[in-house]
Amino acid sequence: MPKPKVDGIPEGRGVLVRVIRVGVDGTDKEINAAEYGAALPGDDYLIIGHESFGVVEEIGPNVTELKAGDFVSATVRRPGSSFYDLIGTYDMTTGDVYYERGINLRHGYLAEYFVDDPEYIVKIPNACYASGVVMEPMSIAQKGIVQAYEIQRRLKIWQPQKAAVMGAGTLRLCGLELTVFGRKIPPYKNSELIEELGGRYISTKQMPISEAAQKYGPFDLIFEATGNSLVAFESAENLGKNGVLILTSITGGGQTLEIAADKINLEFVLGNKVMFGTVNANREYFESGAKDLAQAVSRYHGWLNKLLTHPVKGLENYQQMMDLLTTAKDAIKVYVDVSAK
Ligand code: BGC
Ligand code: ZN
DSSP states (O other), X not given: OOOOOGXXXXXXXXXXXXXXXXXXXXHHHHHHTTSSOBOOTTOSOOOOOOEEEEEEEEEOTTOOSOOTTOEEEEOSEEOOSSXXXXXXOGGGOOSSOOEEXXXXXXXXXXXXXXXXXXGGEEEOOGGGGGGGGGHHHHHHHHHHHHHXXXXXXXXXXXXXXXXXXXXXXXXXXXXXXXXXXXXXOSSSHHHHHHHHTTOEEEETTTSOHHHHHHHHOOEEEXXXXXXXXXXXXXXXXXXXXXXXXXXXXXXXXXXXXXXOHHHHHHHXXXXXXXXXXXXXXXXXXXXXXXXXXXXXXXXXXXXXXXXXXXXXXXXXXXXXXXXXXXXXXTOSOEEEXXXXX
């Protein structure tokens, strides 16, 4: 690929970013297996990578928001043409087609450089250098939680006490008593990391979700991120009264299930419960996410870095990256060190 140029973006608004690190996730795994995503029309390849962290190297004459040397991450989705897209909320598009860098119809960040408009590039505090690569996944959690609180304003005086996270991708919810569900029997790295933050880890092999909900619930908020639609409906079944369930799993398969439909429906109605889906994150959630990231870095020194379990050195070790992504069972985050600080 030719090196992208600042003047590749119109009106002097280009920001050239040298990529330092890129994280990979289940979406990349699915793209590599040709189960999800699409290349640009006319190209027979897609540069993947949507979890970016880099440093600004050069800016166009009309860029005032950023300067060379700033650490940054970039949003993933680019606007289509629905009204939501036009007001900066491209994560809420109603268009049938969506554009996502590194995923769908746009090249991504797993490259030496990328260029984009500052509208899509978010500054990351210097103190977050070591864990800056978690910015994009963090923005997804950020959006889900912010929207859940927004929705719960319907209750006027909602004060959630207990939260559950499905999938041991670790997450700390400010001030809430946290229970995290995973399959694996503890102790292992993820359960220890959760306990380090004062959370409780439950293996569903040792205690079904319903029993844990009896014992440790009621869950006012559940964040579902397992990638398994069965767990999504089990979560619905175990949500507390007036509770909110955040669905974030991308389930590309065709699984059909038997669920306790009458029970779930009845309890949703009688319990005034809400379940909603959320995807992607616009600039707003990257910005508030960056602030929370900085807080997390100062409050839980070094904890975030422990999520970065599987480094890969250099773009040339692409195959090793894919192998780790598909086979490393203990991986929390596989990432590629593209260039030095
Ligand atoms: C990405 C999101 C994206 C979603 C659906 C996730 O892995 O982090 O930015 O919107 O996949 O393509
Ligand atoms: Zn992702």
